[in-house]
Amino acid sequence: MVDYVADLAAKAEARVGRGYYDNVQTGKRFSKGLEETIQKLESTPVITEIKFASPSAGKIREIEDPLQIAMKMLKGGACAISVVTDPDDFQGNLETLANLSRVVDAPLIMKDIIVSPVQVQAAARAGATAVVLISELFSRRLTDEPLDGLIREAGRLGVEVLLEANSPPEFRKLPEHRPDLYGINNRNLSTFDLDLSTTERVLAMNRHLDRPVVSESGIDHPRDIVRLKKAGANAFLVGTSIMKALDVESKVRELVNA
Numbered sequence: 001m002v003d004y005v006a007d008l009a010a011k012a013e014a015r016v017g018r019g020y021y022d023n024v025q026t027g028k029r030f031s032k033g034l035e036e037t038i039q040k041l042e043s044t045p046v047i048t049e050i051k052f053a054s055p056s057a058g059k060i061r062e063i064e065d066p067l068q069i070a071m072k073m074l075k076g077g078a079c080a081i082s083v084v085t086d087p088d089d090f091q092g093n094l095e096t097l098a099n100l101s102r103v104v105d106a107p108l109i110m111k112d113i114i115v116s117p118v119q120v121q122a123a124a125r126a127g128a129t130a131v132v133l134i135s136e137l138f139s140r141r142l143t144d145e146p147l148d149g150l151i152r153e154a155g156r157l158g159v160e161v162l163l164e165a166n167s168p169p170e171f172r173k174l175p176e177h178r179p180d181l182y183g184i185n186n187r188n189l190s191t192f193d194l195d196l197s198t199t200e201r202v203l204a205m206n207r208h209l210d211r212p213v214v215s216e217s218g219i220d221h222p223r224d225i226v227r228l229k230k231a232g233a234n235a236f237l238v239g240t241s242i243m244k245a246l247d248v249e250s251k252v253r254e255l256v257n258a
Contacts, residue, residue: 004055005134005189009142011088012113020087021118024094027101027127034080034107034130034160035180038212038235041079044225046256047214048073049111049239050100051084052091056192061243066096069248070104076252080129082109082237094126101127109162115143117153130160130180135170136189151177162214166198168205175210182209184233187217194218196227203232222258229258 038045050066053059084092107129123131138147154161164183165171174182186198199215215228216237245251
């Protein structure tokens with residue numbers, strides 16, 4: 001059986017090795033952090049994601065101007081935007097992140113398979129407010145870099161860390177690393193199996209958390225938001241269902257008003 005996350009990690013190491021993250025345009029970081037934005041928001045915190053493809057869904061949307069998509073997302077009420085920068089499996093690029101950072105008045109997250117401090121440095125240069133780190137990459141030693149080393153590097157550069165896990169045991173280890181936000185991925189990145197109840201199971205076993213919890217993957221309808229709110233999630237990262245929508249602005253508004 002294919003171990004997808006190991007394959008993704010190997011491709012990320014190859015990108016680092018060939019210098020993909022070295023020549024990054026200079027961006028402009030938003031003045032407010034992601035954690036603060038989520039904590040102070042009165043409406044449902046929906047983080048939208050710009051990605052045109054994924055290994056699990058294939059092509060999601062025809063390539064078009066990311067800035068126009070981002071503006072529709074913000075008009076619909078998105079509190080932040082995640083930009084996928086993996087070009088191999090998600091048709092992402094670093095240029096989109098840097099370009100959006102200069103014009104978008106919201107926190108931006110660099111979403112990639114991060115296995116090296118070089119990628120964190122690229123995120124900082126491109127204007128990212130935060131990066132996503134996947135706990136499993138480090139607990140399974142799919143990279144030689146220590147997780148705490150990458151978190152320290154992010155802190156040095158003023159970049160927040162959203163540290164995510166996919167299971168209760170993996171999630172239980174997250175607080176010891178002191179990230180800025182906790183993430184729960186409803187998709188198992190080893191098998192690509194999707195189960196929205198992952199967030200419910202994880203939070204049932206991990207209560208009294210000191211940071212916001214972001215649930216992601218598989219969120220398609222307002223009822224999903226309501227369900228995950230009841231489980232204890234504080235914010236929701238939604239990519240595929242929004243990128244597939246004919247009317248991006250209306251789809252985001254629908255989720256924000258859940």
